[in-house]
Amino acid sequence: MxxxxxxxxxxxxxxxVAGYEFPEIEDDDWCLLRLRIQQESDSIELVDPAIETTELAQLxxxxxxxxxxxxxxxxxxxxxxxxISFEFLAFKEDVVRISINLSHELSPSFPMRQFGSEANEWSIVFDLGEEQLKSICSGIKKTLDQYPIRGC
Structure with missing residues (x-):
């Protein structure tokens, strides 16, 4: 995605999205969110029911x-x-800067190293061009096709 x-x-x-949290319950929209994070020699995979399909539509x-x-x-x-949260930081020369913030169940167990410092709070900064943004939108659309809103 x-x-x-x-x-x-x-x-x-x-x-x-790894699937609905409760696929058998037709009016439950909670989805399991799977994150894979790789930072140099550290890596982790985390799965948590962290987002509803309606929130995917907002995203x-x-x-x-x-x-x-x-x-x-x-x-x-x-x-x-x-x-998990998303934050718009800046727009400059056709590049959008955002951060993706991870906490609680989706926070890696190792510290984040970014901009020459180390922090326990995860706020990863990305610069995205138009093609990357379109790819993200396409991935979210495919996910919503696979896991449509059920409970509303």
Whole structure:
């Protein structure tokens, strides 16, 4: 769904939906979010029911705004579960800078190393061009086709 490398090319982040949390319950929209994080010799895979399908639709709308060269409705997009959030930081010369913030169940057990410092809080910064933004939107659309909104 989303596969990115931070602006220093030292942290790789892969995000996908692994399925509904409860596939047998027709009105439950919670999805299992799978993250793979690689930072030099450290890597981890985390899975948590961190997002609802309606929130995936919000995420698609957020990234679609960026593709269209518009600011998203909210600079900071967070969800019911505080494990992951997205933040618009800047737009310069056709490049959009965002951060993806990881916490709680989706926070890696090792410290993040970025911009010459080490931190326990994970706020990974990415510079995205138009093709990357379109690819992210396409990945989210495919995910919503595979895991449509059920509970509304």
């Amino acid at each position: 989303i596969n990115l490398t931070n602006i220093e090319e030292k942290i790789n982040l892969y995000i996908e 698609l709308h957020w990234f679609s705004s960026l593709v269209e060269g518009r600011l998203p409705e909210y600079a900071h997009l967070d969800f019911v579960e505080p494990c």
